Amino acid sequence: MRLAFCLACLCVVGQAKAAGLVFNENFTILAAKSQPALTSGFSERLLAAAERYRREIAQEWFAQELADGVGKTTISLTVSHRVDKAFTWARSGARNYHVVYLTTSPQQAVGSTLKHEIAHVVLATQFPGNARLPIWLEEGIASRYDDAERIRLRKQITQSFGHARPWPQVTQLFATENVPSVDQTTYAFAVSLTDYLLTLDNRKTLLRFGAMCSQSTPDQALATHYQMQPHELQLRWQHWVHQVEKVAQLPQ
Numbered sequence: 001m002r003l004a005f006c007l008a009c010l011c012v013v014g015q016a017k018a019a020g021l022v023f024n025e026n027f028t029i030l031a032a033k034s035q036p037a038l039t040s041g042f043s044e045r046l047l048a049a050a051e052r053y054r055r056e057i058a059q060e061w062f063a064q065e066l067a068d069g070v071g072k073t074t075i076s077l078t079v080s081h082r083v084d085k086a087f088t089w090a091r092s093g094a095r096n097y098h099v100v101y102l103t104t105s106p107q108q109a110v111g112s113t114l115k116h117e118i119a120h121v122v123l124a125t126q127f128p129g130n131a132r133l134p135i136w137l138e139e140g141i142a143s144r145y146d147d148a149e150r151i152r153l154r155k156q157i158t159q160s161f162g163h164a165r166p167w168p169q170v171t172q173l174f175a176t177e178n179v180p181s182v183d184q185t186t187y188a189f190a191v192s193l194t195d196y197l198l199t200l201d202n203r204k205t206l207l208r209f210g211a212m213c214s215q216s217t218p219d220q221a222l223a224t225h226y227q228m229q230p231h232e233l234q235l236r237w238q239h240w241v242h243q244v245e246k247v248a249q250l251p252q
């Protein structure tokens with residue numbers, strides 16, 4: 001009986017190793033070693049990168065690390081050199097447990113694509129259930145960790161608002177429940193509005209505003225934390241975008 005049990009255990013451990021499964025108290029990494037381009041020890045590198053980003057992002061936004069074991073996350077990697085996409089399924093409530101799906105290159109899987117998703121993990125862990133930040137604000141924060149090319153593209157889109165593209169509307173963004181990954185216009189708007197709010201007050205205020213958006217209404221949250229109505233935010237943000245654009249056009 002005992003022998004059979006031990007053999008079964010060895011078998012499970014063997015399968016887990018072959019599947020590239022490594023874990024600690026915060027993350028479980030699923031990266032099948034049979035995938036091409038994955039060097040030996042890659043899962044351990046991915047685990048270390050996820051840990052580092054979890055620590056850095058929590059320090060940056062909450063001035064302290066998350067406790068170990070809170071917001072446990074499984075990261076599933078499918079290697080692709082043609083696709084760079086990711087998705088975080090954040091589940092909160094009594095059991096705070098998340099899943100990150102990465103389809104990307106090994107380089108991005110330990111780089112900016114991973115960091116963007118870990119930002120979702122950290123924010124969803126700190127603001128679980130009813131306090132979850134609005135999706136546009138989570139994207140606005142997470143996208144700050146994106147690669148330079150995505151950031152450049154979004155700046156270009158933002159500069160086209162009011163010219164080649166109509167101004168997107170704050171009230172529509174506040175009502176958004178989903179931001180498709182291909183919708184770069186909404187990403188650009190979310191990032192720009194997040195940046196603008198951070199020029200008005202600090203990160204703590206931004207996060208309190210976000211949590212109140214979910215628990216109350218965005219209008220009330222805006223009035224409480226920024227003392228303005230959505231239409232005022234709309235006009236002030238547009239004015240700020242124009243100013244930033246003018247400064248960018250000045251000779252360096």
Ligand SMILES: [Zn+2]
Nearest residue numbers: 116120139142
């Ligand atoms: Zn995202």
